[in-house]
Amino acid sequence: MTAAQPDVSVIIGAYEAMPYLVECLASVEAQTIDPARMEVIAVDDGSTDGTGEYLEEFAARAPMPVTVIRQENSGGPSGPRNVGLAKATGRYVFFLDADDRLGPEALERMVAMADRNGTDVVLGRVEGVNRTAPKSMWGKTLERTDVFSSNIKFTLSAQKLFRRELLERHGMRFDESLWTGEDALFTMEAYLRADGVSVIADYTCYYLVGREDGKHVTKTGGYTLRFDSARALMNLIAEMVPPGAKRDALMVRPFLVTLLPQFGPRFLKDSEEVQRHKLELAKPLMDAHWNEGVAHRLKVHERLRLYLVAQQRPDLLKDVLEFLRAKRQAAAILERRGTRVYLVYPHFRSRKARIPDWVYLAEEREAKAFLGWRRNQVESVLRRAARKTRRLLSQRRATPKGAAPAL
Incomplete structure (x- = not known):
């Protein structure tokens, strides 16, 4: 049995x-x-x-x-x-x-x-x-x-x-x-x-x-292994999922988790030889799989870095990485009657850099977060103004006619 x-x-x-x-x-x-x-x-x-x-x-x-x-x-x-x-x-x-x-x-x-x-x-x-x-x-x-x-x-x-x-x-x-x-x-x-x-x-x-x-x-393992891993996963997704929104959604994972960390602030500490090699390894991956459908699913600083990798612009990339390493907060600009939010990372609308505006366009969660913060700020100002108005009116009601209000 x-x-x-x-x-x-x-x-x-x-x-x-x-x-x-x-x-x-x-x-x-x-x-x-x-x-x-x-x-x-x-x-x-x-x-x-x-x-x-x-x-x-x-x-x-x-x-x-x-x-x-x-x-x-x-x-x-x-x-x-x-x-x-x-x-x-x-x-x-x-x-x-x-x-x-x-x-x-x-x-x-x-x-x-x-x-x-x-x-x-x-x-x-x-x-x-x-x-x-x-x-x-x-x-x-x-x-x-x-x-x-x-x-x-x-x-x-x-x-x-x-x-x-x-x-x-x-x-x-x-x-x-x-x-x-x-x-x-x-x-x-x-x-x-x-x-x-x-x-x-x-x-x-x-x-x-x-x-x-x-x-x-x-x-363990050197940086070249990460590029091997990213390449294999991107190729698998491309083979199994037709072009379009579903493929773009899955491509976010290898770009964000495997490739992008190679172009974080630690890139600034790499030797020039390693920096060049990383860009060389990234180029065929960017050429084959990077597109606006993937890009718009990323936060602005992630999208901007990968855009500059795709453009092979290490000079501009380093400026962005210095900005991130300093933990500076990107300013926001509202346009189109508040329907568009741009985050002002380095080289925004620089004639020399010529980076398109869409790279700086806040993705949905970032835009909602900023608009929510802005709304809270406005509401906070209005609440303070209302409290001050109520206090002044209360003082006036409590002051006898003809007497000077307390300061």
């Missing part, structure tokens, strides 16, 4: 994961889902700190089936995840980093959510421990949504529940040629291919742990 298929395969890729692995595996053992409904596949990627030995100890005593695979170091997280995925038998798979840990009810809640709604991907609320975690997508629990109707494009890490049949049907694996951003590529493809995505916002399913030794993968 063959064993019943597990509901979920937990795939753990581990490299030099001690002592974090201890709490990670404890969180797996503490899951409220029946141990018979899950399996663990752990891949030790050539560790020398006792990670492999601890995984084998765990496998010997764990209440659920645990497979431990030990291999030579592959150099990144993609290899171990792919090895684990090839061995998985569960209806769903969950990729758990060996540094992190699960909330006790995480797997039970995510499997139930996917089964209830027939969705192919489930996101469980993430909380950071000694590091920041994504926040914008946890506003409310969503039984069924997609990448265009929610903010899930801003969490592309692999730590989610995926229906394994979806991954197998499309031959989906992590790109082992990428040294960073490989999970963004995988997850975005899953979002786009999924028959629905669910979001659990009312329970913390995943604890994203910051390592004190600074060895977390997202903190």
